[in-house]
Amino acid sequence: MMKLISLDGNPFIGVYAAAGEKIAFLPPDTPDAFRNDIREALEVEIITGTLGDSTVAGSLIAMNSSGALVTPFARDEEIAPLREFMEVRRLPGKYSAIGNNVLVNNRGAVINPSIRASHYDLIKDVFDVEVMKMSIGGIKTVGSACLITDKGGLCHPNVTDEELETLSEFFKIPFVPGTLNYGTGYVGACALANSKGAVIGDSSTPIEMGKVEDALVLY
Numbered sequence: 001m002m003k004l005i006s007l008d009g010n011p012f013i014g015v016y017a018a019a020g021e022k023i024a025f026l027p028p029d030t031p032d033a034f035r036n037d038i039r040e041a042l043e044v045e046i047i048t049g050t051l052g053d054s055t056v057a058g059s060l061i062a063m064n065s066s067g068a069l070v071t072p073f074a075r076d077e078e079i080a081p082l083r084e085f086m087e088v089r090r091l092p093g094k095y096s097a098i099g100n101n102v103l104v105n106n107r108g109a110v111i112n113p114s115i116r117a118s119h120y121d122l123i124k125d126v127f128d129v130e131v132m133k134m135s136i137g138g139i140k141t142v143g144s145a146c147l148i149t150d151k152g153g154l155c156h157p158n159v160t161d162e163e164l165e166t167l168s169e170f171f172k173i174p175f176v177p178g179t180l181n182y183g184t185g186y187v188g189a190c191a192l193a194n195s196k197g198a199v200i201g202d203s204s205t206p207i208e209m210g211k212v213e214d215a216l217v218l219y
Contacts, residue, residue: 002197002209006203012184019042019194021065022065024047054071060099063104066129068088068126087126104143106129107172108171111131112135147191153176156185158185176214179208179211181208
């Protein structure tokens with residue numbers, strides 16, 4: 001299922017929320033309609049809260065079915081609800097916008113190439129997948145440049161053919177270039193998705209919606 005939504009008129013929903021196969025993490029005080037659309041489209045349980053006292057949770061967390069990495073500024077009480085579903089660890093260092101810097105599903109994790117190599121074992125252990133560093137179309141914030149599930153991926157239109165091939169071979173799923181929110185290349189900031197559905201910023205066009213449906217195999 002696919003739905004067009006926004007949060008208080010803002011179509012960049014991936015900045016504020018994050019989702020996996022089991023749960024979606026949303027800011028507190030989100031409207032019921034917003035929560036219900038995500039619950040229905042993605043078939044997930046909804047958790048609300050802040051991370052590091054910030055409501056831009058989508059930028060501060062990356063998750064798959066095994067675990068989640070969060071900003072080092074997240075407090076224990078903020079993490080506690082997530083720990084009922086999965087292992088949660090803080091990623092130390094200056095790349096605190098984890099959702100922007102990590103692209104992950106249940107097959108692998110691609111990370112900002114500037115993240116320290118000493119953190120690779122932590123990332124691998126939390127997600128229980130292999131880790132690779134790369135940029136996408138010259139963009140190091142790979143989590144914001146791509147939208148990924150276990151079935152497919154949509155990438156910033158600046159992605160090269162070689163990078164598409166590398167991503168497809170690493171994750172063992174197809175990747176295609178595309179945009180959302182009327183031409184925005186940072187598709188990870190524009191949507192939430194899992195293998196069951198997607199919610200997309202409501203500035204997206206019918207052509208962009210069709211590209212998501214094809215890229216993520218939502219049929």
